[in-house]
Amino acid sequence: MDQTNEGAKQAASVFPRLLLMVIALSACQQTDTSFANTSFLSSKTDSVVTKEAPPPKKKKKKKIYLNFDDGPNRGTPKVHSIVEQEQVPVTFFIIGEHVFASTSQRATWDSLKIDSSLELCNHSNTHAWHNNFKQFYDHPDSVVADFERSRDTLGLDNNIARTPGRNIWRVDTLRYTDLKKSAIAADSLQNAGFTIIGWDLEWHYDHKTFTLLNSADDLLRQIDSVFEHNRTRTPDPLVVLAHDQVYDDALMTPHNFIINQKTEDKRSMI
Template structure:
């Protein structure tokens, strides 16, 4: 004998009862109460509104302002020389912008130095500035700065022969600054000569922190870690010439050896990793940009 399957009898689904029962209940209730037709419509509309899904508006994401990074201007003096190529390789691999202050005589001192100069000119994120032609008449600093005209002519010769794309200079053996209102001369006897450079149209940039080296062994005196401590301290104590801007002086010739090259690379990596600093070219130093 055939027995009907309960499923074949068209048993209403649970979904039907969940939607229909409230309406039936209200309708019966209203009829029992003999409510006017207008009131019935209002109540039914209210029931339908409560059945509509609630759509939540997406919450607005509040973006935190980007942290302003302090700027570091890494500069190298006295090139091109035997350490310049190593420095160039390191900064290119680490992808940081740096500035080289070039001595005119060194460019023409040998075939190798001329080739290094050509490499510097073609490199990306490298800025080339004037560090005199004779390096203060071959390190005779006192005599050199006693003759303002000689100082100006020495800088002009490098400018005329190397054709740098800017008028930024650094005085050999002197930490001096002439950038708009920023005037500083470490050795006062040199003031007249430094002033003459500014009067001739040059922008003079010194340094906030020097990476010292042993003049006999040409090895750095401070590790990358020690330099990092000094950098943090100078920023925290406001000892830079201009707030949140730090110029570091280093010398190409020091980085011809593997250990010193390692320290340079390590310092760059530590500064990048900290997230507090960014590297920049000296043409972007406050007050210089509008002088170019």
């Protein structure tokens, strides 16, 4: 991990969704007015002086920032359907070439664009030259050009980006690069005006069978553990990385996860 943990705490204000870090979501609890919460100060006379108990402190919910990478693909419409049904905020990190790969994927992209509840961000144009990660990141100027092409052809209205195959953060003073040989390319992207968002927790899957490796309940336990041990890159929101294509068949798993978040009293999605 980089020696910039302190910078992470200053970086919260640049997330999408209208400065996510300043959104205060809290669960209000009603004040209990029963006798148990009243102090009785007796004197030798019959008079009684009461002192009201202070109102309970507001309970602050932990925030989850749910992202889906690599769309549009076959799983994207199903994920989008869940999001529309449950009315929850998510972010899709889009690959430029995928939009134009077929008429159905172009139609999927068009449906995402007209949904104002979604955040649409840049996941490069070619996904690191079609997964040639080392060669891609060895050429910083080409990395910048690839992201700029995706941004311009898709008409994205923000410079929020995620690097394919790398967990990289460049958010104000927060600097983290999982594989150090990619650092120069990441710096070049930041210098070109991009804000790079990595992730705190990935919903893992088998890359051959596209089968999820853990259930929604497993993921929730992992989320609680990350919060408990303060392992997020920024002070509060926990960034969860998922991939659209995994949910072409395993539709109920992300749906169960989202339903749980809507009814959970200690977490909320932003």
